[in-house]
Amino acid sequence: MxxxxxxxxxxxxxxxxxxxxxxxxxxxxxxxxNGKGEAFSPTDLVCAALANCMMTLMGIAANRDNIALEGTEYEITKFMQADPRKIAKIEIIFRFPALNLTERQQTILRNTAKTCPVALTLSEDVIVDTKFLF
CATH class of the missing domain: 2.20.25 (N-terminal domain of TfIIb)
Structure with a gap:
């Protein structure tokens, strides 16, 4: 279906x-x-899908460990390559609210984010630069 x-x-x-x-x-x-830029482009959605997938998996891990991640914000910057036209690099900056997370909890969140299905699906040619600001 x-x-x-x-x-x-x-x-x-x-x-x-x-x-x-x-x-x-x-x-x-x-x-x-050649577009109007009045909505997300398909490549914008790829970048948003990556960051949202990472955040969703961190949310699953946080729920398991009783960590409240509500209020976490993130910014996504897309860099396009001209020839052939494709996404060359995606920068994501996660800004977590003041949670006083332990090093272990921070490591769990970082590692969990990097194993999201979208990240694992992207070509190795796409550079993913992720920053976690705790």
Missing amino acids: PTIHAKYLGGLRTEAKHLQSGNVIITDAPTDN
Whole structure:
């Protein structure tokens, strides 16, 4: 059974509907690639998927160890390569609220993030630079 139903809307815009929840995502080509940049680009979504997957797995580990990660914020910066056009590098900075985590807890969160399915799926050609600010 499909997970997503998507369609091309024209004008370099797509719409994807998550069938289980009904949530919809619109994508638009970026301005540096003939688009309007009025929504996430597909490559933006790859970067967001990586960071959100990492955060989700850290959340699972935190729940197991009774660590409240609510309020953790993160920034994602995407670097594109021109030829061939692809994601060359993804920088992610996680900023954790003041939690006074032990070194062991910090190590668990770092290691857990790096094993998320999206990270394991990305090509080794994509540089992932992740910073954890505890």
